[in-house]
Amino acid sequence: MSSGSRPFASFIVCTRNRVSALRACIRSIEAACRAHPAVMSELVIVDNGSTDGTAEALVRIAAASPIAVALVAEPRPGLAGARNAGMARARGRVLVFIDDDCEVDAHYLADLQRHYGHGEERVIRGGRVELGNSLDLPFTVKRSRVAARLSPDIHPGGFVLGCNMTMHRDVAALIGPFDTRFGAGAPLKAAEDTDYLVRAYNLGIPVEYVPDMLVHHHHGRRARAAIERLHRDYSLGNGGLCLKHLFTAPWLLKHFCWTVRSACCQACGGARFDPELQLSHWPIVSMNLLGAARFVRLAMTGPAPRAEACPIDQAAAKPR
Known part of the structure; x- marks a missing residue:
């Protein structure tokens, strides 16, 4: 990819020991990119210390993929740190965070381009999340068909799900890195995405839910x-x-x-x-x-959040 042809979207997928689910996630992103070839996209995959052969599988997947794939290794445990590593590598104008057990809808890129091409860019925007398998219990989904914006009357937890969260890279540069004390693999176990929403809101950046930009969540929890x-x-x-x-x-x-x-x-x-x-x-x-x-x-008494510079290079999105 030349410096004058930066991607519109960077799909950022963080993974740890889920190589089987990851393959389906990647196939769905590739299918969405094939369905909308005019929307230049890339895939950034962050291996967060997997021990199940993920690293070897990713080399083969990247070599065979029809889209540009960047592989990032972040061995330090924690989803927040893995998201930061993905942001640091991403080159697209719009960052799209998708979980490794999710599959994106074939029209995802068309929806994304419509929102960011003709709508507000200085926003965090999340889309609908449906169950990928009807046998899974209805949790970690967002099924509303009504667009909404975050306000103090709404708890931010689950308003926009981290498995389907997007933002312009300039927004990410303003907010900064994810807090590594939060999220899977960290002491506080969750809420790294919710913390990001609150920080955005505090900066006057709107947080918006839209009922399209659909992903299917195969979380596998049935008990x-x-x-x-x-x-x-x-x-x-x-x-x-x-x-x-x-x-x-x-x-x-x-x-x-x-x-x-x-x-x-x-x-x-x-x-x-x-x-x-x-x-x-x-x-x-x-x-x-x-x-x-x-x-x-x-x-x-614990370690302070790692002193990380903003992982986003704003100039990386601009053709030289």
Whole structure:
């Protein structure tokens, strides 16, 4: 790819020990690129310390792929750090974060180009996420058919899912790197994407959900216990998030208070969290508190977030 032909979109996929699911994810991105060849795209794959043969498989996949593929190795554990490594390598005008257990719709690039070619660019934009397999439980999906924008009345967790999150590279340059204390593989286990949304909102950058830009999530969780574990991890991260932004986004504390109220109402026969899965509010409260305590411990005794420069080179998107 010459310096004068920068891609419009960079698909960034971070992976760890999911080589089977990863192949399907890559095939779906390749199919979307074939369906819209006029939209120049690249694929950046970050191997986050896999031990299942992912690295060897990726070399073969990249050699055979019809699209430009960049392979990045980030051995330090943690999804946030892997996302940062992917951003640092990406050359596209628009960064598209897709999880390795997701498959993009064939019309994804057409939707993406319409939003960023004719709509607002200074925004974080996420699309719809449907179940990839109807046998999986309806969790980590976003099925709304109504466009919306984040406001303090809406909890940012799950408003835009990290498995289908996009932004112009200039927006990423303004916000900076993901916080490596959050996310899978990190002490706070989740919410690296939610933290990014809150930081964007604090900078006056809108966060928008659109009902197209569709991906299918093959998360594979069919036992309720697996959903409850993941739900606790999300609540742990959100507790740390609330304390981190206590003074910059105090409206997050309001959502915690609402959760406490809902938990008390549940004890008196009130509704549970999530109408489909009927999850309890009480684990949210307890894990929020634990997450806040863990954030304090990290801030006082743990390692500070790695002092990383902004991983985005704004000039890389401009033809020379």
